[in-house]
Amino acid sequence: MPPPLTTERLTLLPYSLATEAHLDGLVAAWDDPEVWRYVGAGRDGFCRADLDRALERAKERGLLDGELLVVRTSDGAVLGACGLYPSWLDGGLPDETDLGYRFGRAFWGQGYGLEAAAAVLRWGTEERGLDRVGSNVQSLNAASHEILQRLGFTFREARPVPADPSRTAHWYAWTATAA
Ligand SMILES: CC(C)(COP(=O)(O)OP(=O)(O)OC[C@H]1O[C@@H](n2cnc3c(N)ncnc32)[C@H](O)[C@@H]1OP(=O)(O)O)[C@@H](O)C(=O)NCCC(=O)NCCS
Numbered sequence: 001m002p003p004p005l006t007t008e009r010l011t012l013l014p015y016s017l018a019t020e021a022h023l024d025g026l027v028a029a030w031d032d033p034e035v036w037r038y039v040g041a042g043r044d045g046f047c048r049a050d051l052d053r054a055l056e057r058a059k060e061r062g063l064l065d066g067e068l069l070v071v072r073t074s075d076g077a078v079l080g081a082c083g084l085y086p087s088w089l090d091g092g093l094p095d096e097t098d099l100g101y102r103f104g105r106a107f108w109g110q111g112y113g114l115e116a117a118a119a120v121l122r123w124g125t126e127e128r129g130l131d132r133v134g135s136n137v138q139s140l141n142a143a144s145h146e147i148l149q150r151l152g153f154t155f156r157e158a159r160p161v162p163a164d165p166s167r168t169a170h171w172y173a174w175t176a177t178a179a
Contacts (some may be wrong), residue, residue, distance in 0.1 A: 012070055033045060132173060
């Protein structure tokens with residue numbers, strides 16, 4: 001299990017330490033089609049049953065420890081989640097690990113995405129010993145491209161998004177030797 005990670009403004013909690021209020025906060029942050037606009041084929045909203053199902057599925061697959069809830073330390077607000085995921089979940093390489101993040105719209109544009117992603121990348125490399133981390137971003141998701149580039153990820157290739165081949169995913173990778 002990852003320890004809670006802390007940054008200047010954020011606390012990143014594993015689900016095993018999350019309260020019911022944290023889970024409800026995450027649902028409130030994610031229940032917005034704008035949050036899902038560039039995720040898979042998009043979705044209309046997100047409810048508590050969706051979260052419970054996703055957590056159950058992650059538990060069955062042994063993946064629950066990869067995603068961390070992102071909590072603003074000053075007031076306990078749940079901003080979203082950020083984590084490390086097996087790349088195959090998104091159609092990537094079998095042995096690769098991907099960085100991902102998803103925050104509520106009210107919290108965008110304040111540097112939280114970059115702050116959380118940097119902490120998770122550090123956790124992956126320093127604690128989990130990864131020397132390569134991938135990520136993929138839909139072509140129109142400007143903020144997400146910016147975060148990866150700021151962290152030192154480099155563009156590898158463009159591929160159709162499996163859930164909606166009319167969209168394009170840009171695959172990036174970060175490698176310890178290039179950083
Ligand atoms: C992608 C996402 C995590 C970005 O989080 P955020 O907290 O708004 O990002 P930050 O405030 O840390 O911004 C990071 C950088 O991107 C830039 N940026 C932010 N929004 C931008 C936008 N809409 N267009 C272009 N650049 C943008 C910022 O200026 C910042 O760069 P800077 O430090 O040089 O100013 C957030 O928008 C989100 O959760 N979106 C919905 C889910 C999603 O798309 N997840 C990613 C799937 S790949």
